[in-house]
Structures are given as C-alpha cells and as structure tokens.
Amino acid sequence: MSAIVLLVLGLAGMAAGYFLYSRFIATRIYRLDPDFQTPAHEYEDGVDFVPTNRYVLWGHHFTSVAGAAPIVGPAIAVIWGWLPAFLWVVLGTVFFAGVHDSGAIWASVRNKAKSVGALTGDVVGARARSIFMIVIFLVLLMVNAVFAVVIAGLMMNFSSAVVPVWGAILVALIIGQLIYRRILSLPVVSILGVIALYALILVGPSVPIQMPAEVAGFSGNAVWILILFGYAAIASMLPVWVLLQPRDYINGLQLFIGLIVLYGAVLLLNPTVVAPMVNGELPAGTPSMLPLLFVTIACGAISGFHGLVSSGTTSKQLNKETDARFVGYFGAVGEGMLALAAILAATAGFATFADWQAVYTAFGAGGVNAFVEGGAFIIHNGLGLPEATAATLLTVMAALFAGTTMDTGLRLQRYIFQEWGEIYQLKWMNRNVPATLLAVGSCLLLAFGAGGASGTGGMIIWPLFGTTNQLLAGLTLLVVTVMLVRLRRPMWYTLAPLCFLLVMTIAALLIQLRTFFNEGNYFLLLVDIVVLIAAILVAMECASALKRSRAEVARQE
C-alpha cells in the first residue's frame, strides 16, 4: 500500500467533510447566522472579549488544541493495523470532532460565551456540573502526568534532542523580551527565533546529553520526570508574556513547518505502508480493539479538551457566528491532519514489516518513539536530511507540544486548587506557591504512586485519559443536543456521536476494571471506578435531560 494513496484518501475525506458535511451542519443544524451579534462585539472589553480575524483565531484554536495527544494516540493505536486507526481518524474528524468543536463554539456564543462547565450547569443541571468539575480535574491530572512521561522518554531515547528542547525555552525567553521591550519587530524576531530553533536542532545530534542510568537511587527516566515537574511548576507561575506566550508562538510556527516537511517528504518518497492493514498477530497482552481503539485515539478524532478551548477562549473572540464553521470544524480537521501524519510515520516509516514488528512488541510500546523513528526514516529518504537531524526535529516537535501543554495544564490545575481554596475559605490554598505545590504534588503522586519508582504512572493510565477525555466530549455533546431539542431542530447529528462515545467509554472502563482487578492494581482500580461512576451519571443525566427537554417542547406545542 502506497503512503501517498493513504495521504490523499485521508485528506480528501477530511476535505469532503469540511466542504460538504460541515456546510450542512452549519446551515441546517446550527443555523449559523452572519447577522447575529457575537459576545465578542456585545461585550467587547479589550481583555477577554475581542473580535478577532478568523484566520488568526483558527491559528490559535488549532495550536491550543493540538498537543502531543494526536501524535501519541494514533502512534499507539496502529498496533491493531493501519486501517482501524485511519478510519477512526478520518471518520472521527468528519462526523464527531468537527461537529463537536463547532457545536461547542456555537453553544457558547449563543449563551454569552459561557464556558462549557457553566453551560452544563445552566442547560443540563447542577449535578452534571459537579461531574464536569471532577472529570476536568482528572483530565488535567492525567495530561500532566502522561506528558511528563512522554517527554522524559523522548529525552532518554533521543539524547540529541536534549539541547534543542531545553534550548527552545531559552529562545522563547529571549524572543519574549525582544518583543515585549519592542527591541525588534515581530516578523524579524519570528525569523530569528525559527533560525535559532533550527540551528539548535542541527547542533543537537553533535552534543547528545545522556542522563546517567541512576541518580541518587532514581532511574534516569524518573530524574527527567522530576526535572520536568520542577520546570513546569516554575513556568506556570511566571507571567504569561515571559515564557508561555513566546513559547506557544514559536511552537505554532514549528508545527506548521513540521507538518509541511513531513507531508512533503511523504509526497516525494512515496513510502510503502509496511504495517498490516489489520494486525492478525497482536503481541500478547494487547487489549481488544473494540472498544479500546476509540479511547486510545481521542485527540485527532474527538476530544473533550477541544470543548474547553472552544467555549473557554475561542467563543469570546469570534467575530461572526458563521466563523464557527471555519474555526471549529477546520480546527478539528487540522488536528486530524496531524493524527494522519502520525499514522503515516508509524506505519510507513519502517523498511520492512519485521522492523515494524520489532518496535510494536507490546501495547503502548510504539507510541511517540515510533512516530519519531518512522517520521525520521521518511524525512531522511524523502528530503535527504540526515536521519539523526530528522529524528531530532520530530522529537523537538513532540516534546515542545507536550511541554507547553504541561505548563498550561499545571497552571489550570493551580487555578482549580485556588478556586477550592476560595470556596472552602482556606486562605493558604489561595496563594500561588501552595496551590502550585498541591498541583505538582497530585501529579507526582499519580506518576510515582501508580508507576512506582520509575515515575511512569502517567503512561499506565493513558487509556483512562482517553475515557475521561471522551466523557468530557460526551458532556459537551449533551449540552449541544439539549439545546437543539429545545430549538426543535434535528438532534441525531450530535446524539448519535454522543451515544457511540458513551457506549465505547463505558465498555472500555469495564474491561479495564477487570484488568486492574486481576493485576491487583488498586490505585488504578480506584481511579477507574471514579471515572466509571462519572460515566454512568453522565449517561443518566443524558437520558433525563433529553426527556425533560422533549416533554417541555411537547407541552409548548
């Protein structure tokens, strides 16, 4: 199977989704109105509510939602063969993610740009809102713990990336100062920043930095995880313009360049997909594809995290309601393209089937390393870039994404603790340092509590991240569906994805429950039970909210 065929089919599917299906959803279901006064105009304050150019807003939305997850998920899921992952990414983007993301923006814009959490309270009920708070806390906890493991793994396996990954932080700090103090104009700084970043990538392979196998009783991997949490704690307390803003910016530029390089290399090289269409020789211990595929690939198909971004910041900056289609739906397509690139790298980036099999020896063994190795193979053969440099490029891309998500995740977790401090009148918890320490502490507890001395607890709970994240998506779809019912519009286009997600999530949780019980892993068993209870409550809330709304509509008629 030629990788170009896969690429063209995937892109064509997503393009058809955007041009045909999203038009149908936008005009017939959400009925986006160009004359509707959006909250960005109604409450324009120059702080939160600012009407923004739709291309700029798309750039923001896309780079905010694209983290390491659309790379990690598909690169793990191809263990079941390329076809299931490919189909779920393409169809998931078209029929699930696009509808979900643009729906979240629409629902928020029609309700004074409230966040999906607040909307859940208003539209569905107070109980659903409490579930929402628990789910969002768990998602953030898992994101931070998982991404620390992902970056630490990359640092251990690709020592050439250590200099560029940490150097990128220095570059961001410097360009932040240059821009903030108006020493140079933004376009000049952008060009210099990108040149500096790529110079570091070129230098990286000649100065590899390898963490010793053991430091003070901790493995090298665990030491990286501790360093990363230390870094994220400091970064999350700095003012945003110092590090986060320039870092996100340079990261966004890098993402566009990385995608162009990878797709360009596939087009020039036309590699063969060596992975099987459907893998009949699964390594021992690999869980069943159904339902695990649908929770392993969350971002890249459908992800609840997108709903938070859509209703949190994007909806407050939407210039025209009709832009929701471009920003929301096309934002999801952008992430689908990233996931497609990950699938191509992890299935076509190996010389033979045996090479591929040697990497995919167990469930979770492929992951981001397969993306880096496979992608480097394609770029090396397609564009002639040295393999070490190409690997460094992709490692930096993945690590920077995970790093910025960690900064933001820890910052958000700190806010949650501060909010609890306010609710329960615990003044000490209101302050920055104790709240940050609590956030880092809870992540460390998960990383080292579930994973032991290696600190890899984050990776063990990866499938739980998928289920929790999908629950969040379910809650957002529930809000949109209830709104549609009240407006007497067709609800099946959001209700069908919602039901599918809930069934798959609950099935996956039940399967994992048995596995954790058999393994005697009581920590994960506990987390699983919490998520399962939340999932069942969401399902019941769905049924009762829809019944209530339909009865209300019937009464009015």
Add this chain to the structure above:
Amino acid sequence: MSDDSDTPDSRRERLRAWLSQARFVAEEFYSARYRGAIARARRDEDDLFMLLVFSEMMGVPNPAAYYTLELQPLLLERFHDWHRRMGMERSPLDHFRCC
C-alpha cells in the same frame, strides 16, 4: 497592452499591503491568546496603583501599603524614568534612592 495593475509602483504597493497584512496576522497570532491575561495583569497593577494614589490624596491610612512592596521593582524603574524626564540626574527623595 499595459495594465494599470501591473506597473512596478502598483506591484510594490500591493507587496507592501500584503506584507503589512502578514505582519498584522503574525502580531495577532502572537498576542490574541494572551491578550486577556496580560490586560488583566496590567489592570490589577493599575487598580493597586489607583488605591495607593487615592488613599494618599485623601489622607486615608493606606491599606495597600503592604502590597506595594511587591510593586517596588516596577515602581523603581518608573520612578527613575520619571525623575530623569523631570530633568533631575539623581533621585530627589533622600529615602528613595534609585540610582
């Protein structure tokens, strides 16, 4: 046949317009996501400053005095700029030496 839109001048003009558009988009891409957070931080600082100035003016014991300590590094720089602008080489206040 010569077309107005193809003269070197108009081409330069178009290029300039395109570059300024690209610059606008880049600047927005850089700042839009953090506009709110930075504006909020600035507003907090201004609020504190306002409280400080008003309480001084009205002779009200200043409730913000304790918190202004954390503003000192920022105020120091501004204070320095201020006395230089006013034509004084050195700080005019004996108990507040900035340079």
